[in-house]
Amino acid sequence: xxxxxxxxxxxxxxxxxxxxxxxxxxxxxxxxxxxxxxxxxxxxxxxxxxxxxxxxxxxxxxxxxxxxxxxxxxxxxxxxxxxxxxxxxxxxxxxxxxxxxxxxxxxxxxxxxxxxxxxxxxxxxxxxxxxxxxxxxxxxxxxxxxxxxxxxxxxxxxxxxxxxxxxxxxxxxxxxxxxxxxxxxxxxxxxxxxxxxxxxxxxxxxxxxxxxxxxxxxxxxxxxxxxxxxxxxxxxxxxxxxxxxxxxxxxxxxxxxxxxxxxxxxxxxxxxxxxxxxxxxxxxxxxxxxxxxxxxxxxx
Numbered sequence: 001x002x003x004x005x006x007x008x009x010x011x012x013x014x015x016x017x018x019x020x021x022x023x024x025x026x027x028x029x030x031x032x033x034x035x036x037x038x039x040x041x042x043x044x045x046x047x048x049x050x051x052x053x054x055x056x057x058x059x060x061x062x063x064x065x066x067x068x069x070x071x072x073x074x075x076x077x078x079x080x081x082x083x084x085x086x087x088x089x090x091x092x093x094x095x096x097x098x099x100x101x102x103x104x105x106x107x108x109x110x111x112x113x114x115x116x117x118x119x120x121x122x123x124x125x126x127x128x129x130x131x132x133x134x135x136x137x138x139x140x141x142x143x144x145x146x147x148x149x150x151x152x153x154x155x156x157x158x159x160x161x162x163x164x165x166x167x168x169x170x171x172x173x174x175x176x177x178x179x180x181x182x183x184x185x186x187x188x189x190x191x192x193x194x195x196x197x198x199x200x201x202x203x204x205x206x207x208x209x210x211x212x213x214x215x216x217x218x219x220x221x222x223x224x225x226x227x228x229x230x231x232x233x234x235x236x237x238x239x240x241x242x243x244x245x246x247x248x249x250x251x252x253x254x255x256x257x258x259x260x261x262x263x264x265x266x267x268x269x270x271x272x273x274x275x276x277x278x279x280x281x282x283x284x285x286x287x288x289x290x291x292x293x294x295x296x297x298x299x300x
Contacts, residue, residue, distance in 0.1 A: 026061075067093055
């Protein structure tokens, strides 16, 4: 079983070597074809160049090398007095590379003139080709930007979901029976809950103060009744007045408390769902040395 990875690696290495050799042979054959053109051996140059440009068997794959080969073939055809064939070759060259510029040191002036004529003749076509390429490039750029924006939005959404915790709280009807706005707080009715809490608290305090002051005056009345009947009567009147005030505050407390309980039960919310931020764990990496060599250990 261990031989399979080795065999696969060998196949890949051989394939890469074959590709490199093919590219090297193609470049060498292209230079030989150009040498034949320079030596005015046009038949040999044309044969070599057509073999290099064969779409099925030709070794040339690099666009720049293909463009150079077409330029040399066109120049050879110009030298061979085949202007129509040369024009067709130049047209193909310009269709693939509208911005191609021939090297004046490697082809004749007549070939450059013929190439210039082909560019002028196909100016509208080349402009359309160039415009189409620009349009496609812009569309590709727009698609890439849209995809980047989608990825950014998706990442932001994932971060938001990961950093948010949804908490569902089950409410109790027993809590709704508690006064002082407990049921309203449970239902999430904060403003009304504070109204019941403050009002019931004030009424309860008022009731307690009334009762306390009433008991105080009763005590004072009982202590002074024998020697000072008139003073004792004043204490008695005060005690009754504070008792009445305490009863009024107590009655108001029970009325408001009952209203609060009834409201809490009537508007009872079975459960309340809230969201709260959740701290994301931070990852720290530390180098470790083990039997297998160096590595990294991540801790949260």
